[in-house]
């Protein structure tokens with residue numbers, strides 16, 4: 001049971017899903033399909049049949065067609081099941097090699113097809129991939145259960161675990177990790193309880209896939225079509241053109257279509273002058289999935305909370321949160337909730353100060369209303385412009401895409417780690433405008449491949465993320481093939497400019513990328529980013545801060561026409577404005593993180609008794625002291641994809657936990673001389689190369705010399721003292 005493989009199966013739910021329910025005719029007879037897979041459909045003509053012969057086993061997208069996926073999945077699951085059976089029924093006494101290592105070697109075909117399919121489905125999906133995802137979700141869940149609930153296999157794993165005293169280092173970690181994985185999956189339960197776990201896993205898998213699929217449907221249902229261009233005052237000509245193009249592709253020629261993005265807050269609200277339209281956009285976003293249009297996510301929210309609570313109870317935990325956080329750095333929901341709640345007073349007082357400034361701006365402009373959530377971003381932008389005289393459009397002129405990539409991100413990584421990125425135009429990709437680089441180490445040795453898929457496209461899910469086609473393993477002699485995704489809008493013509501946040505996100509994703517790229521472990525289960533959720537965002541958040549390092553900034557932030565460096569005056573303003581609105585940003589996040597825990601610390605009975613999702617949400621926010629009307633949660637229940645469509649249930653807090661580590665580590669590195677190869681090497685040796693081969697707190701202490709404190713986080717966010725002005 002390669003954990004990376006199981007993670008891929010779970011990750012499936014995070015990627016996009018179908019817009020309509022799967023057609024009954026697509027539900028094929030499983031037996032017939034398996035036979036077909038073994039006979040005609042799966043043979044050497046299928047590009048997944050053997051390892052890719054391209055450099056680094058990069059997927060050969062000149063050969064891969066949609067019809068290759070399903071036969072390869074069927075054959076891959078079949079092959080993996082046989083390999084596992086052979087391990088479980090091995091007549092020899094169980095050893096680390098013939099059991100644990102053999103499992104690490106298993107599932108190669110399934111891993112090949114899954115890593116390609118789920119990446120393509122997430123980055124360049126369509127109705128076909130979405131339908132296939134829906135079809136695969138329960139099969140992959142069942143496949144995973146067949147392994148983790150196999151009693152003969154578990155008996156062998158337990159035997160190795162019970163006799164582990166001769167093992168050390170990575171091997172010991174792998175045995176403990178594998179054993180714990182089985183126990184947490186229910187291997188020690190009786191057959192009846194195991195059967196229930198299977199049922200729950202299968203239903204959760206289907207529901208999370210449906211939730212994600214519904215989000216796509218809801219985006220369509222809630223698209224705002226504007227007839228009159230005058231209503232779009234405040235947008236630039238190119239932005240208006242993009243809305244016109246979007247309307248045309250949606251069949252509303254001559255009109256303007258505003259799409260809803262995946263957070264409550266909508267980026268367009270910072271520039272739309274028309275208050276009524278702002279309200280329309282905000283309401284379309286905030287109320288999506290609440291039964292006001294065809295697609296309703298409320299039943300899924302309730303059912304998922306209940307199923308998770310039931311599963312936790314079966315496994316002997318008080319709540320789903322207790323079960324999930326057992327495997328984290330934080331250790332328990334209480335510890336994570338306490339960390340979040342400790343921040344609330346400082347954050348709320350900052351929010352109140354921000355709100356007062358925004359209300360003053362509204363009053364000065366003669367607006368006769370109290371600030372509403374759809375007003376916040378628009379007036380915040382005005383306050384920002386006045387207070388810092390900072391025009392984000394002017395700043396963008398210094399964030400031209402190519403300079404950001406090459407002279408910013410790549411430059412910083414070269415300064416810190418000595419690595420270089422060489423573009424490889426000969427490696428095929430799965431879509432337009434994807435760049436492939438070969439990454440070379442400081443000594444010229446090759447490290448792996450890096451795909452930069454930075455631009456938005458139809459069929460790409462929202463947000464930004466890192467994943468891999470091939471993960472590093474010395475056992476399997478694999479170098480990493482890493483992928484970064486973002487949703488930057490490619491300019492219709494001329495240079496593409498990035499916002500401050502988009503630049504920061506690119507550094508962030510590179511941080512995950514290097515966690516995968518520098519991985520230097522034996523076993524694939526322990527490679528790269530396969531660490532606990534509250535640790536995985538640490539290396540990525542840590543890299544964000546290099547964007548504002550003076551040397552880095554001076555190297556990439558140059559005017560796209562004149563090539564001049566960003567003037568000192570503007571740079572000072574950017575730095576001063578960095579933490580503007582940080583009270584809002586932090587509170588909307590904390591509100592969602594606490595909401596996540598409210599759903600996932602319930603008993604099965606309490607979860608089953610949720611009647612009204614909106615009322616539950618409101619009460620939860622109130623109870624945690626984060627119910628502020630003008631600052632709604634970043635994600636509300638009915639579109640909280642992290643927790644109801646993906647693997648972040650009882651885990652959304654993890655970003656803040658990781659940020660504590662990131663802020664503390666970055667501050668420490670600054671004290672040690674900042675951007676130097678020596679510092680980079682230490683970070684690489686202690687953190688980035690280790691994957692999950694060592695306890696995360698120990699990794700951190702190896703780097704830092706002590707455990708982290710929250711102080712640097714508050715400094716990083718400018719929230720140490722409530723603002724009074």
Ligand SMILES: [Zn+2]
Nearest residue numbers: 508512537540
């Ligand atoms: Zn991240």
